[in-house]
Amino acid sequence: MPVIEIITIVFAAITIYLCYDEYKKGKMSLRNFKIVSICESLAILGMIFLIICLYSNMKL
DSSP states (O other), X not given: OOHHHXXXXXXXXXXXXXXXXXXXXXXXXXXXXXXXHHHHHHHHHHHHHHXXXXXXXXXX
């Protein structure tokens, strides 16, 4: 069961949401928000790829 991968996806999404809130309040610059969003999006995509590969018997 991909528990760790799902937890990683959830917390990365929460991080993006909270950073967006900080950006809208003016506490975070646009540059920093973009950096965080890109990094967390890559983490989410990586975990989705890992779930697909590991649990569908694909070879990496």
